[in-house]
Amino acid sequence: MSSAFSAINTIQPLHRTIDNPSVSPFLGSTHKLRSFPACNRAPSASWIRRRFSIVAVSDVVKQQKTKSGSSLSNLLITKEEGLELYEDMVLGRSFEDMCAQMYYRGKMFGFVHLYNGQEAVSTGFIKLLTKEDCIVSTYRDHVHALSKGVPARQVMSELFGKTTGCCRGQGGSMHMFSEEYNVLGGFAFIGEGIPVSTGAAFTSKYRREVLKEANSDQVTLAFFGDGTCNNGQFFECLNMAALWKLPIVFVVENNLWAIGMSHLRATSDPEIWKKGPAFGMPGVHIDGMDVLKVREVAKEAVERARRGEGPTLIECETYRFRGHSLADPDELRDPAEKAHYATRDPIAALKKYMIENKLVNEAELKAIDKKIDEVVEDAVEFADASPHPVRSQLLENVFADPKGFGIGPDGRYRCEDPKFTEGTAHV
Amino acid sequence: MWGIIRQKVGAGGFPVPILEQSLPRLRPAVSAWRRYSSAAKEMTVRDALNSALDEEMSADPKVFLMGEEVGEYQGAYKISKGLLEKYGPDRVLDTPITEAGFAGIGVGAAYYGLRPIVEFMTFNFSMQAIDHIINSAAKSNYMSAGQINVPIVFRGPNGAAAGVGAQHSQCYAAWFGACPGLKVLAPYSSEDARGLLKAAIRDPDPVVFLENELLYGESFPISAEALDSSFCLPIGKAKIEREGKDVTITAFSKMVGYALKAAEILAKEGISAERFVTKQVINLRSIRPLDTATINASVRKTNRLVTVEEGFPQHGVGAEICTSVIEESFIYLDAPVERIAGADVPMPYAANLERMAVPQVEDIVCAVKRACYRSVPMTATA
Numbered sequence: 001m002s003s004a005f006s007a008i009n010t011i012q013p014l015h016r017t018i019d020n021p022s023v024s025p026f027l028g029s030t031h032k033l034r035s036f037p038a039c040n041r042a043p044s045a046s047w048i049r050r051r052f053s054i055v056a057v058s059d060v061v062k063q064q065k066t067k068s069g070s071s072l073s074n075l076l077i078t079k080e081e082g083l084e085l086y087e088d089m090v091l092g093r094s095f096e097d098m099c100a101q102m103y104y105r106g107k108m109f110g111f112v113h114l115y116n117g118q119e120a121v122s123t124g125f126i127k128l129l130t131k132e133d134c135i136v137s138t139y140r141d142h143v144h145a146l147s148k149g150v151p152a153r154q155v156m157s158e159l160f161g162k163t164t165g166c167c168r169g170q171g172g173s174m175h176m177f178s179e180e181y182n183v184l185g186g187f188a189f190i191g192e193g194i195p196v197s198t199g200a201a202f203t204s205k206y207r208r209e210v211l212k213e214a215n216s217d218q219v220t221l222a223f224f225g226d227g228t229c230n231n232g233q234f235f236e237c238l239n240m241a242a243l244w245k246l247p248i249v250f251v252v253e254n255n256l257w258a259i260g261m262s263h264l265r266a267t268s269d270p271e272i273w274k275k276g277p278a279f280g281m282p283g284v285h286i287d288g289m290d291v292l293k294v295r296e297v298a299k300e301a302v303e304r305a306r307r308g309e310g311p312t313l314i315e316c317e318t319y320r321f322r323g324h325s326l327a328d329p330d331e332l333r334d335p336a337e338k339a340h341y342a343t344r345d346p347i348a349a350l351k352k353y354m355i356e357n358k359l360v361n362e363a364e365l366k367a368i369d370k371k372i373d374e375v376v377e378d379a380v381e382f383a384d385a386s387p388h389p390v391r392s393q394l395l396e397n398v399f400a401d402p403k404g405f406g407i408g409p410d411g412r413y414r415c416e417d418p419k420f421t422e423g424t425a426h427v
Numbered sequence: 428m429w430g431i432i433r434q435k436v437g438a439g440g441f442p443v444p445i446l447e448q449s450l451p452r453l454r455p456a457v458s459a460w461r462r463y464s465s466a467a468k469e470m471t472v473r474d475a476l477n478s479a480l481d482e483e484m485s486a487d488p489k490v491f492l493m494g495e496e497v498g499e500y501q502g503a504y505k506i507s508k509g510l511l512e513k514y515g516p517d518r519v520l521d522t523p524i525t526e527a528g529f530a531g532i533g534v535g536a537a538y539y540g541l542r543p544i545v546e547f548m549t550f551n552f553s554m555q556a557i558d559h560i561i562n563s564a565a566k567s568n569y570m571s572a573g574q575i576n577v578p579i580v581f582r583g584p585n586g587a588a589a590g591v592g593a594q595h596s597q598c599y600a601a602w603f604g605a606c607p608g609l610k611v612l613a614p615y616s617s618e619d620a621r622g623l624l625k626a627a628i629r630d631p632d633p634v635v636f637l638e639n640e641l642l643y644g645e646s647f648p649i650s651a652e653a654l655d656s657s658f659c660l661p662i663g664k665a666k667i668e669r670e671g672k673d674v675t676i677t678a679f680s681k682m683v684g685y686a687l688k689a690a691e692i693l694a695k696e697g698i699s700a701e702r703f704v705t706k707q708v709i710n711l712r713s714i715r716p717l718d719t720a721t722i723n724a725s726v727r728k729t730n731r732l733v734t735v736e737e738g739f740p741q742h743g744v745g746a747e748i749c750t751s752v753i754e755e756s757f758i759y760l761d762a763p764v765e766r767i768a769g770a771d772v773p774m775p776y777a778a779n780l781e782r783m784a785v786p787q788v789e790d791i792v793c794a795v796k797r798a799c800y801r802s803v804p805m806t807a808t809a
Binding site: 186192396399401 | 522631
């Protein structure tokens with residue numbers, strides 16, 4: 001595959017052909033939707049597009065040269081970076097597999113949405129961030145939280161509903177919050193996280209320009225799926241983020257399916273990256289199963305945002321190997337499609353790349369696998385051994401200030417300040 | 428007709444806030460006041476809100492205002508007049524017409540450390556953003572177990588205006604008041620407006636601040652303490668606007684004015700009747716948390732209760748007050764609780780129909796008389 005960016009600046013017209021499926025088609029290999037006699041099916045002809053076309057490329061990127069030879073540039077990562085990426089993706093995969101096991105054993109309950117197969121997106125983006133940068137995600141947020149640095153023990157405890165969880169058991173699978181690592185949620189409503197992430201980006205900019213904090217250049221990443229891209233809040237925020245040039249990157253994890261609703265059936269124009277330029281920001285489409293490509297594009301987008309040049313919309317074509325949630329029987333997806341994407345497993349691809357390019361050897365990768373297994377086992381044991389929340393915890397944390405008078409600048413309740421009642425307390 | 432009113436705050440064990448010192452203060456009834464040139468300063472609710480916003484924005488640079496038309500238009504109802512010139516477009520933001528988007532942006536900014544004030548042109552438009560008010564603002568402190576608090580204020584006019592039709596006239600006090608994690612305030616006078624808005628902006632939790640368009644232009648006397656830049660009223664405390672011993676009337680926002688007028692009418696009539704009916708009018712100020720302590724203490728004194736609100740009757744604020752009083756002070760009640768609310772219909776446009784759909788002073792007078800076993804069995808209007 002050619003390098004991530006090409007010099008193409010125009011939007012190519014769509015064209016449909018049903019031959020030559022070996023040309024890597026847009027939207028994976030779904031040539032035909034599985035036919036259901038009773039349903040009125042969407043067009044069964046395949047949509048074959050050009051490989052990713054990019055619009056509005058920055059100058060830095062235009063200077064990147066197309067590298068010949070292997071599909072991934074030889075110098076894209078160092079050994080340390082490679083091991084870091086591998087470890088993070090294996091952590092995500094093992095953790096999610098363990099979640100499935102725990103769910104079927106009854107330790108985890110409710111709605112659990114697993115991220116298997118999409119690890120390249122999380123690792124590729126989040127490993128480029130600092131601790132102060134924020135991420136906002138959807139209900140499929142375990143791996144985003146893990147990549148951002150929330151310890152596996154805390155995430156597992158949260159899923160078990162124990163008081164040692166990152167939200168003391170009050171949030172659950174879909175609501176992972178961490179103030180320390182700037183994970184601003186975990187939202188169940190699709191599209192809800194997009195305005196929240198835009199607000200966090202607004203805060204970075206406000207801090208720099210109004211509060212004059214010179215080093216306030218935190219970037220926010222918003223992760224959401226293909227179904228969300230039909231939601232009104234998405235467009236409202238694309239508009240405002242571009243209007244106010246906010247330091248945000250909108251990451252679409254297009255896994256082609258919203259529960260059982262295929263992206264093609266739900267969207268008038270399925271090419272989500274095109275919606276970016278309509279609002280005045282670059283729209284990029286990348287292969288989300290290749291962590292190195294994701295990382296390259298992510299680097300550029302994050303740096304663009306940090307420099308103050310505004311938002312970017314990045315559509316990562318990816319796939320979830322499991323159903324929408326652990327309660328989803330996953331009957332609507334074509335087994336051939338699943339098999340195709342299984343061959344493009346991001347972890348296997350990275351492993352192959354690193355070994356072929358002699359960055360690591362098998363033994364080192366096996367050592368990482370073993371280490372991660374131990375981390376995940378330890379997380380389960382920790383969560384198992386942790387106590388359930390006490391009864392009094394039910395009514396806690398509804399308000400930051402339950403007494404209602406407000407908290408003063410010194411952090412104490414105002415009503416305890418005698419001057420407050422005399423009307424002479426200062427703001 | 429005026430009398431000496433001592434203002435008290437309910438039983439609660441809290442330190443008595445500023446205004447409620449036990450100085451007897453002359454407080455003439457509103458109608459008589461205007462003929463009397465007194466030395467007390469007067470301020471409209473609009474100016475009170477504007478001054479509160481101004482002072483809070485100047486005290487804390489993290490406070491910013493955003494909404495439709497708040498900047499160059501000086502505010503859809505001129506509440507934010509002059510703020511754009513003073514603080515610049517970085518702190519007074521004119522947004523596109525995207526309630527869900529900008530309410531969410533406010534919530535995200537509050538998550539990450541700022542103190543936004545989000546203005547809705549009317550709370551009817553908040554329905555487009557209600558997901559963010561409830562799901563990402565109200566519930567976040569709980570879902571994150573205290574890690575992420577949301578110091579945001581959602582403000583705007585609530586309830587019926589004059590002739591604006593069904594989609595611009597709903598009262599949202601009951602809907603927002605039902606949701607844990609929100610604080611819901613409904614000021615009446617200028618002093619309420621100033622004190623409660625300042626408290627709301629300084630509060631570390633999400634506050635829904637329900638103003639009333641028809642009150643914006645009304646003037647109220649305002650004391651020197653209320654004009655102080657540190658003046659704040661406590662959230663969760665009702666105010667007894669007028670003392671009395673025969674019946675308790677609870678109201679909020681515009682209905683407090685109507686209840687006070689009804690009290691006037693009854694007081695005049697009472698002179699000629701065999702018994703002097705005095706009403707204790709409680710201005711709720713805070714819908715959530717509801718000051719049930721003050722209400723119950725008052726009902727235990729007067730033994731009769733009339734609740735007044737502008738919103739729809741079913742599942743309304745009055746229903747909640749009635750049940751809370753029955754739960755706590757049942758044996759003290761001498762008559763069934765009278766609940767006055769708006770008509771159970773979307774607001775009609777025609778002026779006479781609109782008048783019938785919103786409680787009027789005569790309705791309150793009739794309800795009080797019914798509660799006191801007087802002779803009028805039905806309300807004045809159908």
